[in-house]
Amino acid sequence: MHSYRSHTCGQLRKKDAGQTVRLSGWVHRKRDHGNLLFIDLRDHHGLTQCVVDIDSASFKIAEGLRNESVIRIDGKVIERTTETTNPKMDTGDIEIQVTEIEVLSIADTLPLQVNSDADFPEETRLRYRFLDLRKEKLHKNIVLRSNVIASLRRRMIDQGFTEFQTPILTASSPEGARDFLVPSRLNPGTFYALPQAPQMFKQLLMVAGFDRYFQIAPCFRDEDARADRSPGEFYQLDFEMSFVTQEDVFAAIEPVLHGVFEEFANGKSVTPYPFPRISFDDSMLKYGNDKPDLRNPIEICDVSEIFLGSDFAIFSNLVSQGAVVRAIPAPGAAAQARSFFDKLNDWARGLGMPGLGYITFSEGTAKGPIAKFLNDDRLKKLQEMANLKDGDSVFFVCDKVKTAAKNAGFARTKIGQELGLISENTFNFCWIVDFPMYEQDEDTGKIDFSHNPFSMPQGGMDALLNQDPLTIKAFQYDIVCNGIELSSGAIRNHLPEVMYKAFEIVGYKPEDVEKRFGGLLNAFKFGAPPHGGSAPGVDRIVMLLADEPNIREVIAFPMNQQAQDLMMGAPSVVEKDRLKELCLDIRLPLKAAPAAC
DSSP: OOSSOSSOTTTOOGGGTTOEEEEEEEEEEEEEOSSEEEEEEEETTEEEEEEEETTSTTHHHHHTOOTTOEEEEEEEEEEOOGGGOOTTSTTTTEEEEEEEEEEEEOOOOOSSOTTOOOOOOHHHHHHTHHHHTTSHHHHHHHHHHHHHHHHHHHHHHHTTOEEOOOOSSBOOOOSSSBOOEEEOSSSTTOEEEOOSOSHHHHHHHHHTTOOEEEEEEEEEEBOOOBTTBOSEEEEEEEEEEESOOHHHHHHHHHHHHHHHHHHHOTTOEEOOSSOOEEEHHHHHHHHSSSSOOTTSOOOOEEOHHHHTTSSOHHHHHHHHTTOEEEEEEETTGGGSOHHHHHHHHHHHHHTTOSOOEEEEEETTEEESTTGGGSOHHHHHHHHHHHTOOTTOEEEEEEESHHHHHHHHHHHHHHHHHHTTOSOSSEEOEEEEEOOBSEEEOTTTOOEEESSOTTBOBTTHHHHHHHSOGGGOBBSEEEEEETTEEEEEEEEBOOOHHHHHHHHHTTTOOHHHHHHHHHHHHHHHTTOOOOEEEEOOBHHHHHHHHTTOSSGGGGOSSOOOTTSOBTTTTBSOOOOHHHHHHTTOOOOOOGGGOOTTO
8 A cells, every 4th residue: 555545535435435545634623522533634635534433542643633733544434324424525425434543744733723714814824824725715726726827828729829938037127017126146236127027028029930929927016915916926828929900819818718717617607709899988988997897787977068057056167167077877776765875975975075966866756966956958868868767866976087087987886886786696808998099197298108108009100190199099908807907918019110209209219219128129120020919917817716805815825915925034134245246235224224234
């Protein structure tokens, strides 16, 4: 027999009754019933109940076992009686009658309980992550992550993509976040940067003629943590394609994403492809942001004209000065008690809004604090524009365009949640397209790139030469699922003359462009194919599939909010001799200086 096991702890069934077996694993739970002692033995594959009789030579050993100690047991597989079967366990029809126990490793007192669903502080969970990972839910999440990545890889290869690895030590890139820098010993005073994304390299692979590239790529950005963003590092399904239009990119990646989500959806429905295309402008108007959650059926609309010149002076005056009014329908809300509306008003004020004005339509009558200021014609037109039926209510936000969109988007989500309108059993995908190429700073009036500066402008050079920059759209797109942005992508600007002009509009001279982006620009001067791609985030995909609110729950060894690895003690102070070798000297602000300095 094998030294440690003949079977795993999730393998044995009724058909194995009568066999002599050997199992190894962790003591998940121990129950003392006097003459019998029960041990739930756990390994990666599952749980098996083991029974030690008081007459057994191993009973004393079993009595002294602590939870999470590692043991090896020998014994006989016994079929349980109908009354004692456990349908919640895959091995619940059998148990092991133990004849021998060998202790392989003794566990100290546990800082967190593995066999409990009780919450523990984040610091404890991260410091003892190896214990946290033993817990069933988190263990399954990490296995899910592995299976999702395997599925993504298989599907990309089936779509004709070839996997390449790109450098980790590289030059600083223009992704927008802070780089992680690595000092060079051989080139004192200079630094590598860890890649924020393989953007430059994957485009260079297209210039090199490889046509369809992909990679499960590690990316590094020195930015703050969020629920859907891990500090420090993350992984993405990075891909790029040559000789393609925007629609070609969509057609290549949609079957991959749809297939992966359908494979691991656990009964939830998935948007069939082709996924809906929503323009950036429409998304900002109808949903209040550029990553709409389409599980929420509410659509915002502009009703500024209803209030312009109306008796509701607050809105009327603001609209005449350039503000807009956004209407957020609340289907069926007319039947809600007054407390529902008061609660939403208090919520809005808590976000810094003046409140949420509203009107309800019930039994042919309009009611609410704003209704009396609108005549019948305006109320009828409001119902038509906002698609309001009898029994519906509608809330209003009035402000400058960007602020109104943002606040209306918040209100749409809150109202959808309060009315129970957001489906929990679907993955709703969409593409956001036609992003503006440029935007204007409201305070300085300066024109800058709105998103990716390397996107191809729609209309090419002609648009850059003859259009108002603020009207130019880019061949840039985002893929969104359930209100989570999975990735940005674009058809790239592969023409040097168009790139020079695009950067000139925001104030870059040709020499500035060559200095900052010379590696990519020089390659384009030797014949570059039209190309484009995207990079859906692996962590976010798994987070959605695992139905986890925080990305930390799908990463094996995440950092905390301060980008610290509590388990390994990173980042850490480096010895002076090592710094000297790198020609570095550390000078910290006095308050930030650690005791070791």
